[in-house]
Amino acid sequence: MDQREKWQSSFGFVLAAAGSAVGLGNLWGFAYRSSQGGGLAFLLLYVLVVLIVCLPVLVGEMVLGRSTASSPFIAPVKAAGDSWKPLGWLFAIASCGILSFYAVIMGWTADTFFHSLFIGLPIDMNQAGDFFEKISSGKSVFIGQILSLALTALVVAGGVRGGIERLTRWCMPLLFALLLILAIWASTLSGAWDGYTSFLFRWEPSQLLDKTTIRNAFTQAFFSLSLGIGIMVAYSSYLSKNNKLPKEALTVASFDTAVGLLAGMITFPIVMSFGLKDAVGASTIGSLFIALPTGFANLGVFGRLLAALFFGLAFIAAITSSISLLEVPVSSLMEQFGWRRHKAVWMATLIVFVIGIPSAISLDFLGSMDSIFNVLLILGGLLISILLGWVVPRKYDEDLAGCNSNQRVRRYLKFMLRWVSPPVIAFGLIISIIDLI
Numbered sequence: 001m002d003q004r005e006k007w008q009s010s011f012g013f014v015l016a017a018a019g020s021a022v023g024l025g026n027l028w029g030f031a032y033r034s035s036q037g038g039g040l041a042f043l044l045l046y047v048l049v050v051l052i053v054c055l056p057v058l059v060g061e062m063v064l065g066r067s068t069a070s071s072p073f074i075a076p077v078k079a080a081g082d083s084w085k086p087l088g089w090l091f092a093i094a095s096c097g098i099l100s101f102y103a104v105i106m107g108w109t110a111d112t113f114f115h116s117l118f119i120g121l122p123i124d125m126n127q128a129g130d131f132f133e134k135i136s137s138g139k140s141v142f143i144g145q146i147l148s149l150a151l152t153a154l155v156v157a158g159g160v161r162g163g164i165e166r167l168t169r170w171c172m173p174l175l176f177a178l179l180l181i182l183a184i185w186a187s188t189l190s191g192a193w194d195g196y197t198s199f200l201f202r203w204e205p206s207q208l209l210d211k212t213t214i215r216n217a218f219t220q221a222f223f224s225l226s227l228g229i230g231i232m233v234a235y236s237s238y239l240s241k242n243n244k245l246p247k248e249a250l251t252v253a254s255f256d257t258a259v260g261l262l263a264g265m266i267t268f269p270i271v272m273s274f275g276l277k278d279a280v281g282a283s284t285i286g287s288l289f290i291a292l293p294t295g296f297a298n299l300g301v302f303g304r305l306l307a308a309l310f311f312g313l314a315f316i317a318a319i320t321s322s323i324s325l326l327e328v329p330v331s332s333l334m335e336q337f338g339w340r341r342h343k344a345v346w347m348a349t350l351i352v353f354v355i356g357i358p359s360a361i362s363l364d365f366l367g368s369m370d371s372i373f374n375v376l377l378i379l380g381g382l383l384i385s386i387l388l389g390w391v392v393p394r395k396y397d398e399d400l401a402g403c404n405s406n407q408r409v410r411r412y413l414k415f416m417l418r419w420v421s422p423p424v425i426a427f428g429l430i431i432s433i434i435d436l437i
């Protein structure tokens with residue numbers, strides 16, 4: 001039998017996991033959701049959800065992958081028997097479903113990058129509507145979707161070390177550097193302070209109890225950390241025994257939150273400085289594909305260059321996420337049917353492409369997919385916390401003890417995973433379903 005692939009280094013694993021977490025969800029989701037009225041209250045709830053609920057579950061997913069050394073489809077069964085097969089299915093379905101519409105949005109991103117460099121961007125809100133119409137319909141959507149999926153497949157076909165780790169190793173530092181440069185530039189805009197205070201750092205205590213703000217915090221935390229759909233199971237199955245998972249999970253979560261904040265510090269100054277406030281509230285993607293190109297275009301040629309930087313960076317962030325989504329079905333097909341990596345990659349890519357066709361054609365369909373799969377992520381998180389907190393708690397404990405992680409940290413995580421995560425996630429799930437309906 002083939003030996004299971006392994007990461008070249010712990011740092012490579014952390015970068016790949018952070019790459020999965022940091023994606024389009026950070027660049028538009030964070031800003032959009034904090035602008036829906038939540039502001040600082042959203043941010044506070046988000047951090048609480050991450051620390052109390054997501055970290056123990058994130059470590060749980062990692063333990064599940066490492067201790068079984070299996071793909072996400074098989075790992076739950078290996079850990080706790082056949083009755084956990086549905087969780088494997090949930091992982092496979094959710095990852096393919098999310099990638100199917102994620103690739104469509106990646107295509108819009110690539111198209112906007114292309115327009116920034118070669119064609120030009122809209123300069124007012126009227127033109128912005130037409131621009132978005134153009135990039136999100138007709139032939140160009142399919143070209144973008146296919147291109148994004150093909151690039152994703154090529155990287156995943158390169159394997160864990162030669163494809164995924166190699167790409168994230170140079171992409172993540174580049175991404176962070178670009179973000180910093182753009183955030184510093186945005187802070188010099190006339191509307192910068194106004195942007196920070198009216199969206200990101202606005203404090204309204206009543207928002208802490210608002211249903212939509214609570215749902216937003218849960219959704220954003222799970223989506224942004226790529227939690228609940230087996231990605232971390234897949235990535236951790238290539239780990240060795242001595243990685244200190246709690247520390248690595250904390251690094252990933254901190255990096256992910258920092259990128260979300262930095263992205264907001266780019267978006268809102270632009271939005272306020274160029275009078276594009278209404279475009280942000282209009283739709284989830286409004287701020288990214290309508291307001292931002294228009295804002296950049298107002299600065300002439302220099303603005304188009306900045307736009308190319310921003311959308312180039314967004315594409316890099318997206319591809320380090322899409323490869324992690326594809327790795328879930330790929331590693332599962334390889335293990336289930338004994339297929340070679342190449343065959344699994346192209347089969348999975350074809351399936352994802354076909355599922356994605358309705359999202360490419362209809363924005364409404366894409367929106368519904370987004371809402372439904374966001375709820376499935378939370379359900380996945382709930383099942384993982386029950387599996388490792390209640391069904392096989394010793395696995396969690398033994399695995400973490402085996403890598404010599406700090407005992408107090410271990411006790412905290414164990415307690416949270418058992419007693420706090422399940423009820424809190426169940427609460428978040430119920431609120432999300434009610435709010436969705």
Ligand code: PFF
Pocket residue numbers: 020021022023024025026098222223224225226227229231321324325
């Ligand atoms: N975390 C990525 C983002 O924020 O864009 C995308 C993503 C990957 C979402 C994997 C969900 C997921 F399961």
